[in-house]
Amino acid sequence: MFGEIRSGRHPHEVGLLIIMFLLGALGLLFFSKLANQPVRSLPYPFGHILFAGLVLGSGVTLGGVFWRNIAGALAERIGLLSLTLHAASYTYAIIAVSGIRGLNLAGFMVYIIGANLWRIHQIGREIDQMEALRELTAREGAAVRDLLQIPPEEP
Numbered sequence: 001m002f003g004e005i006r007s008g009r010h011p012h013e014v015g016l017l018i019i020m021f022l023l024g025a026l027g028l029l030f031f032s033k034l035a036n037q038p039v040r041s042l043p044y045p046f047g048h049i050l051f052a053g054l055v056l057g058s059g060v061t062l063g064g065v066f067w068r069n070i071a072g073a074l075a076e077r078i079g080l081l082s083l084t085l086h087a088a089s090y091t092y093a094i095i096a097v098s099g100i101r102g103l104n105l106a107g108f109m110v111y112i113i114g115a116n117l118w119r120i121h122q123i124g125r126e127i128d129q130m131e132a133l134r135e136l137t138a139r140e141g142a143a144v145r146d147l148l149q150i151p152p153e154e155p
Contacts, residue, residue: 054086
């Protein structure tokens with residue numbers, strides 16, 4: 001378990017990321033049929049960019065979730081940051097186009113943004129814990145070598 005992130009791979013998180021990936025991919029493939037009014041009202045490339053960001057962000061996050069070391073944690077954090085920024089853009093589009101009628105969906109998107117930011121914070125704490133454990137283990141190893149009078153290994 002040394003060097004692994006503990007709190008990834010929750011079925012709920014993985015399921016949501018898979019759905020986001022599929023929705024983004026379908027939105028890109030069938031944009032004219034699946035895009036809702038706020039997305040269609042954006043200038044030409046931006047609606048497609050939102051769907052592409054959903055695919056990219058959820059794909060990178062999923063990869064990070066299953067790659068259970070510091071590099072995976074960083075990939076998960078980058079993917080979540082991307083999803084957060086795209087969710088914020090979509091929330092803005094909802095409010096700009098729908099006004100008060102879009103408040104329910106905008107509220108849900110704010111919840112998604114908050115959940116992503118919380119997970120980003122958790123990942124940062126876990127990385128700090130892993131670094132502290134690595135440093136402690138290195139110090140203990142040096143102390144044991146000194147105690148047993150074992151010469152340090154040459155790099």
